[in-house]
Amino acid sequence: MATIQTIQVGLDKDTCEVLWKDGHTGRFHAKWLRFNCRCEQCVSPIPGVYTINIPLFPDDLSLISASVDCEGKKLQTEYKGEILPEHKTVHPANWLRSKCYCDACLDSKIAKRDVISRYVTSNDGERNVRKMQYKTLLDDEDIGLYRLLKDVVEAGVCLIQNVPTEERKVVEIAKKIAYIEPTSYGKMYDIYVRDSENVAYTNLMLPLHQDQVSSEIAPGIQLLHTMRFDKSVTGGESIIVDMFEAVEVLRVESPEDFRTLVEVPGCWLTEDPSAGRYFEHHKCHIQLDYFGKVAAVNWNATTFSTPQVRDKDVNRYYKAYTTLSNITRRKSMQYCFKLEPGDLIVFNNRRMAHARKGYELNGGTRHLQGTYIKLDDMKSKYLALCRKLEKNVVPPKIGNNCSF
Numbered sequence: 317m318a319t320i321q322t323i324q325v326g327l328d329k330d331t332c333e334v335l336w337k338d339g340h341t342g343r344f345h346a347k348w349l350r351f352n353c354r355c356e357q358c359v360s361p362i363p364g365v366y367t368i369n370i371p372l373f374p375d376d377l378s379l380i381s382a383s384v385d386c387e388g389k390k391l392q393t394e395y396k397g398e399i400l401p402e403h404k405t406v407h408p409a410n411w412l413r414s415k416c417y418c419d420a421c422l423d424s425k426i427a428k429r430d431v432i433s434r435y436v437t438s439n440d441g442e443r444n445v446r447k448m449q450y451k452t453l454l455d456d457e458d459i460g461l462y463r464l465l466k467d468v469v470e471a472g473v474c475l476i477q478n479v480p481t482e483e484r485k486v487v488e489i490a491k492k493i494a495y496i497e498p499t500s501y502g503k504m505y506d507i508y509v510r511d512s513e514n515v516a517y518t519n520l521m522l523p524l525h526q527d528q529v530s531s532e533i534a535p536g537i538q539l540l541h542t543m544r545f546d547k548s549v550t551g552g553e554s555i556i557v558d559m560f561e562a563v564e565v566l567r568v569e570s571p572e573d574f575r576t577l578v579e580v581p582g583c584w585l586t587e588d589p590s591a592g593r594y595f596e597h598h599k600c601h602i603q604l605d606y607f608g609k610v611a612a613v614n615w616n617a618t619t620f621s622t623p624q625v626r627d628k629d630v631n632r633y634y635k636a637y638t639t640l641s642n643i644t645r646r647k648s649m650q651y652c653f654k655l656e657p658g659d660l661i662v663f664n665n666r667r668m669a670h671a672r673k674g675y676e677l678n679g680g681t682r683h684l685q686g687t688y689i690k691l692d693d694m695k696s697k698y699l700a701l702c703r704k705l706e707k708n709v710v711p712p713k714i715g716n717n718c719s720f
């Protein structure tokens with residue numbers, strides 16, 4: 317429980333310094349306080365509805381006074397430029413402390429949310445995909461799903477073993493997490509060798525890629541269920557690379573190339589006239605958030621296409637692309653494994669890039685069924701489960717371009 321010890325309005329009347337009983341100090345701006353007022357008039361009884369009409373306030377809104385109740389549990393402030401008659405701005409001390417935006421508090425919150433960096437750092441070269449048994453999901457669905465999603469949130473991938481090889485089982489399991497995210501490939505797709513212009517449906521090597529980067533937003537979570545992978549089939553191993561880890565290696569080893577991939581966009585193209593598919597999207601490989609952390613990564617060596625950028629950027633773009641590509645090819649960066657019938661792999665498609673080695677059927681069959689769900693829906697389900705199971709977690713950063 318946070319308790320306010322003393323407060324002081326700055327000489328410029330623009331800020332209010334708050335000293336808490338535990339010695340922590342925060343500084344809040346007049347506009348921030350007024351526009352985040354927690355009084356009954358300003359906080360809508362309907363959750364998530366913002367009621368304050370900011371443009372009606374003058375730009376030089378300033379503090380007239382600030383006071384704290386005798387227990388130190390509530391800050392009350394008044395303003396020159398207030399538009400509501402008789403209005404008093406209030407902030408419970410606990411709420412104020414939880415939203416404190418001093419450097420120390422922000423840095424601590426950023427670190428807590430950044431499960432990806434924490435996982436990569438503590439991972440220490442471990443290159444085994446986390447696994448769980450299908451039975452865990454059956455024994456207790458909430459605990460099983462929590463276990464699965466925790467791995468997907470933190471490690472980016474989890475392999476469920478011994479899933480019955482029944483038709484559309486992958487959809488049934490995906491629906492336990494969230495609604496299916498349909499794409500132009502439908503709600504579910506089958507991967508096996510057939511006469512197709514899509515390289516995924518051949519026995520050829522599939523280079524490292526995130527699915528559908530040529531779309532404005534690539535699918536979030538991918539689920540792939542191995543229906544058949546006959547013993548006679550040679551090759552076809554899977555490779556997974558954590559692109560968030562790869563770009564952090566790039567940032568350290570080659571900061572100039574890192575900067576280039578933040579600034580110069582690449583292009584991805586999916587053109588499939590027979591299916592009526594024309595997707596083209598230009599975006600940067602690395603997208604940073606306000607704090608300079610990686611917020612999104614885009615990589616697809618298959619649908620990679622023709623950049624349309626200024627003359628001065630062409631060579632530095634291809635140089636940076638090559639540097640990052642070489643990092644992803646290091647054995648030390650790759651999870652390499654061979655799927656077995658009953659394996660169902662769940663991974664964050666906007667974080668993990670995957671590849672497949674070429675294979676020969678030798679009279680056998682390799683058949684996978686896949687589907688997608690939204691990254692945001694997965695995170696929502698994870699947080700709902702955490703709350704239900706009384707796990708104390710902060711909303712994690714999952715690589716969906718969120719800035720905090």
Ligand SMILES: [Zn+2]
Binds near residue numbers: 353354355358359404
């Ligand atoms: Zn208010």
Ligand SMILES: [Zn+2]
Binds near residue numbers: 340
């Ligand atoms: Zn603080």
